[in-house]
Amino acid sequence: MPIRLSHNAPTLLIRREAFERAELTRAAIDAWLNLTPEEFRVEATVIAVGPIYDEDALGQLVTALEEKGLVYFDDMIEMSGNLPDWLGVWVGEARD
Numbered sequence: 089m090p091i092r093l094s095h096n097a098p099t100l101l102i103r104r105e106a107f108e109r110a111e112l113t114r115a116a117i118d119a120w121l122n123l124t125p126e127e128f129r130v131e132a133t134v135i136a137v138g139p140i141y142d143e144d145a146l147g148q149l150v151t152a153l154e155e156k157g158l159v160y161f162d163d164m165i166e167m168s169g170n171l172p173d174w175l176g177v178w179v180g181e182a183r184d
Contacts (some may be wrong), residue, residue, distance in 0.1 A: 091129050091136045093155060095171040098146055099138030102153070106163035107135055110156040111113035120149045132181040139169055 114128055117137055121127070126177050129136045140146045150160065158164050171177060 089131060090180035091131050091134065093136070093167055093171075093177045093179060094139035095173050095175065095177075097139030097141050097169040098143075099136050099167045099169060100140060100146065100149065100164060101167060102137065102164040103162075104130065104133045104135055104156070106158050110153070110158055112153075112156065117149070117166040119153070121145055131179075133179045134179055134181055136179065 114123075117123065117128060121137070121140060121142070123137070127138060127140075137149075140149075146166065149164065150164070152162055154160065167177070167179070
């Protein structure tokens with residue numbers, strides 16, 4: 089089932105394969121952001137972290153993920169969350 093994104097704060101989307109390849113864990117992400125269960129969602133091959141209201145923490149997390157070998161845009165991407173509240177945006181695995 090697709091994951092609905094927040095319209096008022098960024099969400100970080102990570103390819104599950106890249107997350108696992110870098111040996112990341114939910115606990116490691118929690119250490120950065122102190123997430124609730126609803127702020128770390130997994131759907132098939134996509135992990136959604138957010139909404140993230142602390143822009144500095146988001147930037148530091150992206151830098152840490154890059155240091156672990158993840159590549160921005162290829163392995164992860166930030167969806168701005170700068171959307172009108174009347175628009176619903178869902179993400180999920182791309183299937184050919």
